[in-house]
Amino acid sequence: MNQTEMLSISTFSKMSDVPRKTLIYYDRIGLFKPAFVADNGYRYYYRSQLDTIGMIHVFKEFGMSLEEIREHLSHRTPASTLEFLRKQEEVIQLQIARLERIGQMISMRAENIEHSIHVNTSYMQVIRQSRVPVLLSCRVHASKKQFPEDLWDDFQLRLQRENAPIGYPNGVIVKKEDLLKKDGDMVSHMFSRIETHFHEQEYMPEGFYLVSYTRADYGDTDKIYPQIFDYMEKKQYVVIGDAYEEYLQDEVSLQNPEEYLVRVMVHIKEPSIDEELLC
Structure with a gap:
């Protein structure tokens, strides 16, 4: 040798x-x-x-x-090594998908906080938004104050199926029919802004949205809706779709739940005036 x-x-x-x-x-x-x-x-x-x-x-x-x-x-052997490597290849692809979702979560939370820093909670505005891909939970009709545990469990399973980590930003939807009754308390779905691979892709529709912000703990967001309804009546805005609620500042960035910052976006008909319209 x-x-x-x-x-x-x-x-x-x-x-x-x-x-x-x-x-x-x-x-x-x-x-x-x-x-x-x-x-x-x-x-x-x-x-x-x-x-x-x-x-x-x-x-x-x-x-x-x-x-x-x-x-x-x-x-x-060549055959056993090939089989082994193919299995590991599948594992890697799952890990990559998981890391991509984690990256999306971090970016989304950072963008939400960055956007929220200079928000004026006493001001409402209308924006025009492109169609946004979302993942929806099963449909329910329940009060935010008695949030159904099975709805939360269902949605977490759907997020896991999409390789989204625990803590992925999510929100709730208030349906058009409840908004027309001037009821901002009833939830129809949970949702997350995400492109799905294992569930039917749903969308937050393109169009005009009245956007409002408030400081509120989970389940207390109904308190902003009287202000929204009054403002819409004053401006003669017409509800044509659902309301989407998302927390921009939550437990991840704040210690006091009463200071959590939520954004409410109500889908409305195109305003006849654009003095507050932002594109």
Whole structure:
């Protein structure tokens, strides 16, 4: 065995970024053995073994135990390796989807807080909005003050199915028929702004929305609706769709629930005047 054609454990450790102690431990448990051990106990490795130690790194990142990796390597064939890698490929794709959703959640929460910092809660305005993809829960008709537990459970399962993490921003919808009765307390759905892959894609319609803000704890947002109805009557705005409630500041950024900031967007007919219209 020509040792000059092989890598010492120190050299192999530097090239593979695996500590010497780890390489020795891998050898002892039969996970990854050197190509040659000299009479003096020095370990030597083929350069090609860098490929194997690299895959062990990857397998560990998949969350595999050392015993699982050892079992695979000790019985590896092209066919078994191909099957194994395809399975891990599926795991990676799920992890990527999960990380993308986490990134969306972080961006959305940051944008909500950034937008909310200079909000004037005494001011209402009309905006024109493009169609927004949303995920909806099952439909109910329940008071915000007696929020149904099964609605929350249903929606969390739907978010999980979409690989959305716990804490993904969500809101509630008040239906048009309740708004026409001047009732802002009854909830029909929970929703999140998200493009769906496993559920039917729903949308917050394109159009004009009267936007209002208030400070309120969960379940107390009905207190803003009398002001909204009075303002709409004064401006002669016509309700043509639902109201969408979303918290821009919540427990993530505030310690006092009474200071949570909620945005209410009511879908209205295009105003005949545009003195307050923002595009």
